[in-house]
Amino acid sequence: MNRNALRAFVVKELRHILRDRQTLTILLMMPLVQVILFGYALRSDVHDIRMVVVDPMPDHATLELQSRFLSSNRFRIVTTSKTPDIIEPLFRRGKADIALVFDPGFASHLRGTEPARVLIAVDASDPNTGTTYLNYTRAVISSYQAELSAANGQVRIVTETRMRFNPTLESVNLFVPGLIALVLVLVSALMTAISLSREKERGTLEVLLVSPLRPQQIIVGKVIPYLGLAFANVLTALLAAWAVFHVPFRGSVLLLLAESVLYTLVSLALGVLIAARTSSQRAAMLGAMLGTMLPSALLSGMIFPIASMPSWLLPFTYIVPARWFIVIARGIMLKGVGLTILWRETLVLSFMALILLAAAMRSFKPRME
Amino acid sequence: MTSSAAKLAEIPKTTKIANGFAIDARDLTRRFGAFVAVDHITFDVRAGEVFGFLGANGAGKTTAIKMLVGLLAPTEGVAHVAGFDIRTEREQIRRNIGYMSQRFSLYGDLTVRENIRLYGGIYGLTPGQIAQRTTAMLDTLGLSSNADDLVARLPLGWKQKLAFSVALVHEPKIVFLDEPTGGVDPITRRQFWELIYTAAARGTTVFVTTHYMDEAEYCDRISIMVEGRIAALGTPTELKEKYGAESVDDVFVRLARGATKGEEA
Numbered sequence: 001m002n003r004n005a006l007r008a009f010v011v012k013e014l015r016h017i018l019r020d021r022q023t024l025t026i027l028l029m030m031p032l033v034q035v036i037l038f039g040y041a042l043r044s045d046v047h048d049i050r051m052v053v054v055d056p057m058p059d060h061a062t063l064e065l066q067s068r069f070l071s072s073n074r075f076r077i078v079t080t081s082k083t084p085d086i087i088e089p090l091f092r093r094g095k096a097d098i099a100l101v102f103d104p105g106f107a108s109h110l111r112g113t114e115p116a117r118v119l120i121a122v123d124a125s126d127p128n129t130g131t132t133y134l135n136y137t138r139a140v141i142s143s144y145q146a147e148l149s150a151a152n153g154q155v156r157i158v159t160e161t162r163m164r165f166n167p168t169l170e171s172v173n174l175f176v177p178g179l180i181a182l183v184l185v186l187v188s189a190l191m192t193a194i195s196l197s198r199e200k201e202r203g204t205l206e207v208l209l210v211s212p213l214r215p216q217q218i219i220v221g222k223v224i225p226y227l228g229l230a231f232a233n234v235l236t237a238l239l240a241a242w243a244v245f246h247v248p249f250r251g252s253v254l255l256l257l258a259e260s261v262l263y264t265l266v267s268l269a270l271g272v273l274i275a276a277r278t279s280s281q282r283a284a285m286l287g288a289m290l291g292t293m294l295p296s297a298l299l300s301g302m303i304f305p306i307a308s309m310p311s312w313l314l315p316f317t318y319i320v321p322a323r324w325f326i327v328i329a330r331g332i333m334l335k336g337v338g339l340t341i342l343w344r345e346t347l348v349l350s351f352m353a354l355i356l357l358a359a360a361m362r363s364f365k366p367r368m369e
Numbered sequence: 370m371t372s373s374a375a376k377l378a379e380i381p382k383t384t385k386i387a388n389g390f391a392i393d394a395r396d397l398t399r400r401f402g403a404f405v406a407v408d409h410i411t412f413d414v415r416a417g418e419v420f421g422f423l424g425a426n427g428a429g430k431t432t433a434i435k436m437l438v439g440l441l442a443p444t445e446g447v448a449h450v451a452g453f454d455i456r457t458e459r460e461q462i463r464r465n466i467g468y469m470s471q472r473f474s475l476y477g478d479l480t481v482r483e484n485i486r487l488y489g490g491i492y493g494l495t496p497g498q499i500a501q502r503t504t505a506m507l508d509t510l511g512l513s514s515n516a517d518d519l520v521a522r523l524p525l526g527w528k529q530k531l532a533f534s535v536a537l538v539h540e541p542k543i544v545f546l547d548e549p550t551g552g553v554d555p556i557t558r559r560q561f562w563e564l565i566y567t568a569a570a571r572g573t574t575v576f577v578t579t580h581y582m583d584e585a586e587y588c589d590r591i592s593i594m595v596e597g598r599i600a601a602l603g604t605p606t607e608l609k610e611k612y613g614a615e616s617v618d619d620v621f622v623r624l625a626r627g628a629t630k631g632e633e634a
Contacts, residue, residue: 005493008486008487012483020478206470211463211468
């Protein structure tokens with residue numbers, strides 16, 4: 001009997017959502033539009049690869065190779081140095097994409113028995129474009145090697161690569177996890193807060209609370225349909241990111257979806273709590289914006305790196321669910337790691353979900369003032 | 370006042386509906402801080418009667434009704450609804466009552482049929498029962514051809530009648546109506562009362578608040594609340610005789626004039 005009551009209630013919620021076509025369309029399109037807008041706005045251009053050259057003993061071969069990079073029209077040498085310590089700061093500030101480090105005596109090695117060595121370091125905070133840079137670089141070097149070999153007999157250039165991951169750099173890839181976090185909090189917290197406060201405003205909640213439906217069932221009934229919508233949003237965002245920007249997906253899709261459900265539950269509970277504490281739809285909407293959307297965008301590390309925040313602000317980031325979810329989503333999507341690495345963040349989110357859901361259910365005790 | 374208090378004192382302190390009382394309240398009180406919204410009210414509602422709960426706006430009607438349906442906890446006093454304690458047996462009370470709040474309680478973005486199905490489902494009716502009662506209800510209301518219209522598109526009078534019928538979909542023992550006819554034209558009000566009589570004839574106890582005094586004449590018994598207290602209780606005829614008044618409206622004006630707190634709350 002209780003199950004039927006809940007089912008009747010969920011069906012009602014689904015009808016509310018499906019019948020409000022405009023809102024539904026906006027909600028479904030949002031991840032797509034956001035991924036495309038953010039993606040293009042932040043896209044790095046592969047036609048302008050900024051290169052740092054470290055050439056301790058410039059000779060004819062190293063200079064020749066540099067001029068080949070320049071003439072390929074894809075590369076721009078931002079700086080040349082004799083020591084490699086300039087690479088790190090340039091990468092960190094996002095002033096260079098790739099570094100070419102020649103061994104001393106490169107030209108002489110080309111003719112000797114020892115191979116000529118060159119190190120390629122790539123800023124792979126965006127692993128996809130990083131790989132593209134690397135491939136272009138290798139192509140230039142191997143065509144030079146092929147020409148030399150054809151003219152002078154076998155020469156050996158050994159390239160060594162280092163992919164540098166720089167988390168402070170923004171890119172499409174880093175943004176997609178953040179976007180998912182933002183879209184989920186928007187759909188879950190904002191929409192539940194609105195839908196619940198609407199029932200409060202119209203007086204229908206009172207009638208529900210007088211019915212045998214338990215407050216917990218009302219919450220669950222509200223939450224289930226939005227969980228489905230949130231699921232669709234995650235898939236859309238991932239598909240858009242993959243189809244339009246070829247954002248890689250290294251880890252388990254299933255794990256990401258499961259983590260998204262966890263994060264959505266946290267957001268939904270926040271939405272319920274906001275609705276419980278506000279008395280109109282408008283107030284609930286503003287509350288959800290201020291209480292969930294802004295922190296999710298600003299304090300989560302999505303736009304502003306947490307590492308560069310003032311120390312007094314740091315404790316506040318710990319209570320922002322998006323902060324944890326973004327670490328998880330970036331880990332799964334970009335690094336391909338699983339729960340063995342992300343268990344701590346997952347635990348934090350689970351803990352938040354438990355506490356907030358319990359608080360949300362308590363907040364809808366029928367004894368209202 | 371003293372005579373009605375004496376009369377009430379004779380009534381045994383019952384707890385079960387079997388004794389003939391759908392509702393009994395003893396010294397039911399609700400305070401909001403220093404303000405006493407409902408001040409020690411004591412009354413009984415007999416099973417099957419239409420009980421009018423009258424009072425000016427702010428007299429405490431809605432607060433009282435909220436305590437009876439379990440939306441507000443009483444500060445003091447005891448009350449039973451359908452034989453169940455309002456403090457400890459809310460679960461059982463909910464299954465046995467219907468409630469139509471002051472505000473329109475149906476969903477405008479659902480159709481007539483969907484609204485009935487929703488409340489039928491919430492009250493645990495089987496799909497068979499829901500289908501059968503939907504047909505019967507639509508027939509009675511003359512809404513059969515509008516079954517698949519969105520409720521938002523119905524005229525207000527029809528909405529109110531539909532909301533009332535939906536509050537009865539699970540055939541509750543008692544139905545609470547909080548100002549059900551607010552803002553409705555006289556003809557629809559008349560039709561609405563016909564529905565109330567039909568329900569009462571089937572044995573449903575009707576507890577109705579209103580501030581339309583002409584409606585009070587339709588009730589079996591009425592109570593008049595003034596400043597959180599029950600100032601008068603009896604059949605409309607009894608009260609008119611007692612106060613030497615022409616109509617319930619006159620009785621009401623006489624009682625309200627004695628009020629000192631004015632428009633508070």
